[in-house]
Amino acid sequence: MNMMRDNLSNEKLKTVITSGSFGEGLDMRGSDLDIMQVSKSIEVTEDVKPIFDPCMTYLFMDTDDVKPGYSLLRLQYSRSQSLLEHCEEHNGKTYFSGALCKQNAFSVGFKNGETIHGPCISDPNGVLDLAFSVHCKTWISSAVQWLTRSSSSWPSHNVKHSIMNHGVCFVPIGVKGSPKEDLEWRVSFSVAEKLLIYTFTHTQLLCYGLLKIILKDVIAKDYQCKDLLCSYFLKTIIFWISEELPLSVWKPNNLIHCFMRCFNRLVYCVEYSVCLHYFIPENNMFENKIEGRIRDVLLQKLNTLHSYGWRCILFSDQISNFDVSMWNFPIEPFTLYVNDVNKIVQSGILYCANSSFKTYPDLNIFNTGVKHNISCHQFSLKHLYAYYISQRGSRQAQCLPLDGAFINNKYKYKQYKSYLSTLLTNVFHDAVSGWLMVASLFYKTKQYREALHIIRYSLSKCTPDKLYKGLTLTDIHYQSLKLLPFIKKNVVYLLKIMFIDLIGFNVNSTLIPDELEMEVRGITDLFPAIAYAYFLSFLCHYHINNVRQCQDSLEGLELVIAESYLIPNWNTKDAYILLGIALELHGDKESAQQAFL
Template identity: 30%
Template sequence: MKLSSVELFKLICEEIVGSEKIVEYRRLFFKVFDNIFNTPPFSEIHTQICSGSKAEGLFLSGSDLDVVRTMVKFIAYKCGTTEANIDTKKAVLFINSDLASPGYTFLWIHDKNHPEWRDAWIKRTYDGHLFSSRRFKEWIKVEQKSKILELYNSCTCTMDAHDLNGPCISNTRLDQAISIVCNSWPESAMPWASRNRPYRCLTQDMINSQINRGVLLVPMGNKTESVNAHPDEWRISFALTEKDLIHSWNHVQMVCYACLKIVLKEYVKPKSRGDDVLTSYLIKTTLLWISEEIRPASWTPENLTLCFRQCINRLSYYFKYKFFPNYFIPDCNMIKCNTTEQSLTILSAMLNDIGDNVIACLLQCASLSGLVKLKLDRSISNGLTSFDLAVLPLFSSYLPEIRASPLILIKCIKHITSLTSVEIKNLYLMTLIQSAYVQGQFLPKIETLHNEVFCPDTVTTKRSNGIP
């Protein structure tokens, strides 16, 4: 079967990615999802940031949801920040990357007597006190496992039981990483802000806003120079900026992103014999690099296969020369040290083959051969809007089973889409989602919400007659 680039674009939009509106509504769903968990009681210890491909707007078969949880009682600043500019109500840390691996940092404790600190986390040195990533992970895994699991299992009641895996609290559909907010953009990433971008794909306002928001710090040491991660380093995460940059992509870039992820999961991995060299994050990084190098006007359906091939060729190049530069800190090589030369050679050759036979390789993937398609309840699928098509599968994945007439839910969602105020839409949808967490009371709450928002006169009459 032969397809043109435009035909491939249409096929992927229809079967996998959806329309531009559907992608937009998926992003809205996770924005609301974050807002819910960033209010008490959920936000008393952590705040939530949905990241990864789902929060970026894709809904690919078999992918889990990435969630970064920030510890609200901790905050990091760059070294030299004055006392007047730090929040001493929180446990304060200072970042110092001078002796750390590229892309990583050490966290120095400002006041070890702050009540949030635990002796088990702290490593004492001649220069001061370090917040050790390894000790923190060990404490989570051993001392606080039952407490943390109880907290997360109660807050995310739509998921299966969680387990701890390194710095993450995970299950089959959810991967949660714990992090600390750093309000300062790291010095090692400053060249990202000023480097030459021939097509000006990022405005100066976009760049400035990202620098001002800072980064996240994740308890994971560098593994590219040693089999064992450095015990005291913290990885600098640009997850917030990455999500914003991807949200600025056009729809062809999103389709190209989906194609790359599908090829990784359904073509490369089955042929890689267990080697986990090429990851989703490396794919994202490659597309971020390529998006700076291709003229924005070139991202069209007619050029989809050409842009896809350029990404594949770049991946092959990185693996051939055994250096994969981080998008924000190019000195950081993201290929793990224990990756064998044979694995890199095989992967590079496989990617070259994909680049030479783009459409043929894509059509060998189950998602594009028709084996995996978006499935909705046939009784309610007729006449669904883009909003419905985007949100309903997410409801089924991240909320409890809804024990109510689907027609009531559809009616409410359609009313949401008819509103003109974005704020009201968000508020109403957020309340709708919150109500779903109380399964037994779902239907009465939905009906009450519907009547109060859209039939206020009826509600007033009922209440005046003593009807609840």
């Protein structure tokens, strides 16, 4: 899913890469969404002269008097005025400043309490980390030794070749305390690391996950040890040990042995203040960081944990509270399937990633997705491309012009049909929201009876077995998922027929009902689908003077809110906004005020 989103999010000026643990396939408690945006208009070179393009900016790596793993980026050529404003003079040469890049991104694009965190801009809730980066298409000389260093079968020649062909990225952060810190950029092997982790056996991935759990749940809970270690150090240790051991060792029956070997290496690294970068061993990442008294405190903590052997993982409540009675051993395929469904429904990071994709500004994503889907030969990937094309459908349509009511004018008719066909692609990623967007189009073009027909169809799908964001699966869901039609279907197919997404509107949406636009724009743009269905039904009946049906729709809206029926707990206030508007139109000002409160 991450790869599909990344492929479809790429546009003319930048490439989007989901990185960090989530990009590597681990959705764990406390994880966040790390997104790298790589500029396509800037190219970094080391010693290879690129084919000149006057529209590009060219930067040259300058590693003199810079710590290994970092570089200054000297300006060679640019005609971009905005980029020149992010440059600084140093010793008579012009350098691209990482600090100025972050400050500009922070001041221009983020105004809601975001903070600068390392090379990233972080949102106020600590869920999203966004990093601007630049790309070097060739493999850099300081990491050349990695290509020939390993004599084991891991990583394979093909994986190394793929990593080398990608090159490296640079992110805006320098060595702390360096006199040139604001000008320095750190070499990022994020894509290489993802490709390496994709080769992991399940045992390797479990060792990595267990180390991360111990770090987050046990070590970092000690205020003296907080922020001393990070997941990147653990990943580095796993990489080194994977290179040293034959693949035959990384088997399930060796899990405890492999885990303890990794933990032993972590203790060793802290004891001797040495953690060598996997691709550039000249860079000791513990230098000037894990030293002195803090090293002694951390080492004591690790030794205490180590004295418990593998049982040290039980200090994490994620492990110690694991309910074994929920699982039948050997684990049945159905149990794993339900676990996958539960993970997707509960995952806040996946929801955030998909929401970011849906609101992405580039309208070419839609056409790119169609091309990817047609050229893709793997059936399961076709489903994924179709899923994300569908997610984009409503956002795509909302950006199209819609000139009032439907008129029997040839141009207007063509415009209307284009709008409708784009919206119809939106019905393939969930069971309800796509159809409600179509109903919104009919409402906006004053085709109220057609809108009501679709709303009734949508409401008929809002049954207790449906899934929605943040849901805890009940017995009803377990029984539904056990039915034969679902057992052999992939999760994307399941989302199409069982998931109910939220209704989202663009800032300048041409689909948002006028009554909702006046009250809501600038406050929120996400509504529970079932609440919106009753609200839109109320509006349609209101405009065609169906008094009794108006009252029925209003009572239906009040009932689903009161019972939180198919409405996530965190989304109730948005449902009350819909109720308040409906009550106000109905003439019940006092109840409307209460709903708004």
